[in-house]
Amino acid sequence: MSGGPGLESLVDQTISVITNDGRNIVGILKGFDQATNIILDESHERVYSTKEGVQQLVLGLYIIRGDNISIVGELDEELDANLDLSKLRAHPLKPVVH
């Protein structure tokens, strides 16, 4: 943030990114810039479905363009460990409509 640090406080933390097309990607924030482009290490995508549990697809080292980012959330590892992803059923997130 001009004034505050912005995403700086989240560097080297595990974050959950929601993209404009409704995808959820979890990884470690390695870098970012003013355009909110981000570098995510050890990333995986969590695919939600109403028919089966959450699928996790390993992606590795990713750069996500800022244009395509909706939310960057700080993942609370404790809360996340308590989740049983195999039991979670949900509709996929809707894409962003401008």
Place this chain on the structure above:
Amino acid sequence: MLFFSYFKDLVGREVTVELKNDLAIRGTLHSVDQYLNIKLENTRVVDQENYPHMLSVRNCFIRGSVVRYVQLPPEGVDVELLHDATRREARGG
């Protein structure tokens, strides 16, 4: 600049941000920047049943470009002041 200043004054308040993908997130306004990107703390998704995607997230950064509405507590809004400020901005800008 007007809304940037306005949001800076609202830091610490509980707000609900509704996004363009229909997700609504409630939390305490932590900070805002020139792009009106918003950082919220102590977040919960409004309809957690249908949106479990953010269950393990308690603090988040929301990109300004994706915000549809920012719902404010009525006590936090001085309509007269805003009215004057926007009038001045419209005149000067």
